[in-house]
Amino acid sequence: MKVHVHLLFFLSILSLSLSAQEEAGSIRLEDPAIGRAQALRELDRTTPMRVFWQEEQLKDERISLSLQNATPREALEAILAGTGLSFIAYRDVYVIGPAQTIGTEFDAAYYAAVAQQLDADPEGADDRGPESIGSFESLGASGTATVSGTVTDDGEPIIGATLRVEGTDLATTTDANGNYTLRVEPGQYRLQIAYIGYGRQEREIRVLGDGNYDIALRQAATDLQQVTVTEQAADANVGRVQAGVQRLDLAQLERLPTFMGETDVVKALLLNPGVSTIGEGATGFNVRGGEIDQNLLLQDYGILLNSSHALGFFSTYNADLLKSVDLYKANMPARFGGRLASVLDVQQRDGNFDHLRVKAGIGPVTGRVMLEGPIVKDRSSFIAGVRSSYTGWVLRLANQENVKNSSAFFVDGNLRLTQRIGTVGTLSLSGYGSEDQFTYNDAFGFRYRTLLGQGEYNHIFSDRLYGKVGLAYSDYQSRQTDLGATTGEVLDNGVAYLILKPQLTFEVSNDLQFSGGLEIDHYRVNPGERQPEGSESLVTPRALPQEEGVELSLFGEADYRFSDRFSVKAGLRYTNYRFLGGRTVTEYADGIPALGNETGTREYGPGETVAAYNSLQPRLSARYRVGRTGSIRTGYARTAQYLNQIYLSASPTPSSQFQLSTGYIPPFLSHNVSLGYFLNLDNNNVELGAELYARLIDQLWDYRDFADVIVNPQLETEIRVGEGRAYGLELSGKKKVGEINGLVSYTLSRTERRVPGINAGEYYSSNFDKPHNFVMTFNWNPNQRNTLTANFTYGTGRPITAPVGNYRVDNGLLVPVYTSRNSLRIPDYHRLDLAYTLGKSYNKKQTVQTSWTVSLYNVYARKNAFSVYYTQSADQTNVANRLAVLGTVFPAITLNIETR
Known part of the structure; x- marks a missing residue:
């Protein structure tokens, strides 16, 4: 195959080449009417010469040749006569170009390097050649x-x-x-x-x-007892620069013990230090003491406002469709914002561009199926997944009537289409939809759904400059229903948003990279609408006006490697947030919101700015390598949050309302710092880590005692603004491969608040303060297909406010006396889970492969308390009652089916 070239040559290299190529004549070529290009091909084919030229430079004409014992130079001069072309030679390589370029400015060493690569093939090349x-x-x-x-x-x-x-x-x-x-x-x-x-x-x-x-690549035959596929470099524990980031190992998800056999991304996150939950029945997760709504949950560009199905028992994310899951614990890069505690960056993968694949799983209460393949081979692909639950038969087996009269159901689906545009562009379109329904004992229930559509275009401008732009729209709606006769009500709320996010990345060199972009988030919030349910209901209808806000952010980052030991990632995010009309805003004397302090109202037209906040958020991560196996990593991030969830219970429910920052309700603001030492041993098979962190929250709010927050048009009167702090030590260890492997993590932490008017202005524990959290996972792999896994979890009980006595007022009413806020705790949480996995066959000829997972959740049937509530006994003393969502062992068996 001829290579098209266009080269400029030095006179010096020409003279060097001519002297090097004076060789004895040996070429014979006689033809009275041969094309010039054909003659060159004959020389290239029948002699040791290698000739390179551009076809378009040679006129399509025939010449007469009579070469007898000619030298290569004589042969080429005869073929090129009258064309205006000349040539230059290096050893037995000849490159043809315009005669006027021979001798112009060109680097001789450069040409020599180019020409040397055309030498003979190295020893050991395959039959196809390089x-x-x-x-x-x-x-x-x-x-x-x-x-x-x-x-x-x-x-x-x-x-x-x-x-x-x-x-x-x-x-x-x-x-x-x-x-x-x-x-x-x-x-x-x-x-x-x-x-x-x-x-x-x-x-x-x-x-x-x-x-x-x-x-x-093609998988090679192996005699290893275990093959582990990782989602990151083997030394990422010590090599990464970004502070506070954890990447989930998707390949290990199916082996973890799970509730009812469903693979769960969020449950896997709980194995990491600094990540916890208050127990079964709680939606979401907590990161370094942060609240559930302080986590930014991403699916590509789209934001999910609920990470769980079925009140926290199943994850919103379908693991079969994911490419990567990264959790940034407070020290988030500048491209992320809008939340205080963490970012869960979940990226979906493209469908298979080569052939059709199917993967399905059948468990006792859930089923799932995934289908992927090419639309046009190597050009476009699709991937789709559907999951659903069928829990009715399980609930009907319960001994308690209130459980038999309950129901739970969820369904979700994903679709992603990807089109390659030439060699430099990729366009992806995806959609997601989910719906949950839950009813307890025909007394109350939840119903919530999410619809998400988004698109992403990636473009490579050069080998150093590339960009991408994403657009996402989502609509989240929730409904809480009380089915009581006189108290029956329906409470609706929701959030709809539109996001536009273009980004560019420029690699200046191997050691320096810049990236930056713009993010526009437009929110429309339904803060609450209450309607009576049933003809006997005494509930008064009430609806709050829709809220609207715009969050505009500019961000930039720089990654610089000063040396092999020291690297830095620095960034800056600037955010301008505006709370918009039209709406009627209550005004208060001296700007202090309180009932009875109203002075009037003010009208704001549609799109008019009611309140505005600006936030400058620097981000910094640095890593210093200590020897070849260790590193010290530190980080700092300023974060701000303008959308919060409103709830008074221990944990937000799916129907908890959302609240944008207003002129009276400020955003949350915090400083986050961390410092850690990380060490790899046994050729990166053992990872150890110790990290100190602190979060100083210089602006947050909490509710006054006995606050009324449901569909309250003057919610600002129920809120008190204060400050908070969270700090702790995270320890972790992991052995990645081997017959016995696993991980252990321990977090020692505190999360506290200080708000005027609450607990006499002293610090008190937040709802998610858990000083001790311990997780251990043990895997035994006797061979390549069999895995036995044990998972043990322990956590300090969460704080509560409880009655400690009573007093009677003049009318005879008994009034409880409560402790200071969050000064007591429910019992500690601990649980053991077991799972056995019979992995899929490694026979490459087997088209359909199956695997089985048998699991036991809560092996010793501990009745872990989700909360403690109090009732009065006959002698009018307060009696504590434990509410355990799951109080027994749950077995499950799951069949997974996959085609190659």
């Missing part, structure tokens, strides 16, 4: 070529594969999308690709210039 990458004309004046591409298996990107150029120090690893970049001088190389489970594979390549080289 694969050519790029062309001479794409090579820059520096003489260095950029080779980039994607490493895949069966169309799926491989993350953390190592690519090394044999005989050099050049090496790199693939990123989260399976992409890699290498910069080499033109030449012929042996490229080595290594990844666990694939052995060491090699490719012979000939680099001519900048180009793309995709690599499809």
Whole structure:
């Protein structure tokens, strides 16, 4: 195959080449009417010469040749006579170009490097010979070529594969999308690709210039007892620069013990230090003492306002469709904002571009199916997944009538379409929908749904500049129903939002990268609408006006590697938030919201700014390598939150209302810092970590005692503004592979608040203050297919406010006397789970593969308290009652089916 070139040559290299190529005549070529290009091809085919030219430079004309024992120079001069073309030679390589360019300015060393790569094939090349990458004309004046591409298996990107150029120090690893970049001088190389489970594979390549080289790996036969596929580089524990980030190992999800056999992303997050929950029946999770609504839950660009189905028992995320799950604990990059405590960045994967695949799972109360494949092979693909529950038969087996009269149901679905646009662009469109229904003993119930649509376009402008833009729209609606005769009511609320987020990334060098962008979030909030339920209901209808807010953010980040030991990631996010009309706003004397302090009202038209807040949020992470196996990592982040959930219970329910920041209800603001030491042992198989963190919340709010927050048009009168703090120590250890492996994590922490008017202005525990949290997971892999897993969880009981006595007033009414806020605790939480997994077959010829997981949730049937409520006994003393959502062992068996 001829390579099209366009080169400028030095006179010096011409003279060097001519002297080097004076050789004895040996060429015979006689033809009275031969085309010039055909003659060149004959020379290239029948002689040791290698000739390179551009077809468009040669006129389509025939010439007469009679070459007898001619030298290469004589042959080329005869063929090119009258064309205006000349040539330059290096050893037995001849490159043809316009005669006027021969002798113009050109780097002799550069040409020598280019020409040397055209030498004979190295020993050991396969029958196909080396694969050519790029062309001479794409090579820059520096003489260095950029080779980039994607490493895949069966169309799926491989993350953390190592690519090394044999005989050099050049090496790199693939990123989260399976992409890699290498910069080499033109030449012929042996490229080595290594990844666990694939052995060491090699490719012979000939680099001519900048180009793309995709690599499809094939799994190698292995005698290992266990093969572990990881979602990140093997030394990420010590190598990453970003502070406070945890990446979920999706490959291990199906082996974890789960409730009713359903693979659960959120439950897997709880294995990490600093992440906890108050127990079964609680939606969401808490990060470093933060509240549930202080977590930014992303699915690509879309924001999810509820991370759980069925009151916290199942995750909103379908694990079969995910590419990566990253949890940023307070020290979030500048591209994220709008929440105080954490960001859960969940990225969906594209469908298979090569062939159709099916994956399904059947459990005792849930079922799921995933389908993916090409629409146009190698150009466009789809991936779709559906999950649903069927819990009725389980509830009917219960011994308690109130449980038999209950019902729970959820369904969700995902669809993603991906189109490759040339070699530089990718367009993805996706949709998500879910609905939950729950009724307890025909007394009360919840119903909530999410509809999410989004699009993303990625574009590569050059090997150093690329960008992407995302657009997302979501509508979350919830309904809480009270079915009592006289108290029957329906409470509706919801949030709809639109997000636009363009971003650019520029790689200045291997050591310096800039990125930045814009994010616009537009919110419409229904803060509450109450209606009577049933003809006997005495509830008075009430509805609050819709709220509207706009959050505009500019952000930029820089990643710089000062040396192999020291790297920094610094960023800045600026946010302008505006609370908008039209609406009627109550005004108060001296600006202090309190009942009886009203002075009048003010009208704001649609789109008019009612209140505005600006926030400058610097972000910084730094890593210093200590030797080859350890590192010190520190981070700082300023965060702000303008959308909060309103609730007075121990934990928000799916129907808890949302509240935008207003002129009287300020945003939450905090400073977050961390410092940790991380160590890898046993060739990166053992990971250890210790991290100190602190969060100083210089602006938050809490409710006054006995507050009325449901559909209250003057909610600001129920709120008190104060400050808070959270601090702790996170310890973790993990053994990743081996017959016995697992992890252990322990968090020692405190989360406290100080709000004027509450607890005499002294610090008190927040609702999610859990000083001790311990998790241990143990895996035994006697062979490649069998895994026995045990998971133990322990946590301090959450704080509560409880009655400690009573007093009687003049009319005889008995009034309880309460402790100070959150000064008591419910009993500690602990639970043991077991699971046995019979993995899928490793027979590559088997088209349909199955695996089984048998699990026991809450093995010793502990009645862990979700809350403690108090009743009065016959002697009028207060009696504590434990409410346990799950008080027994739950067995489950799940069948997973997958096609190759």
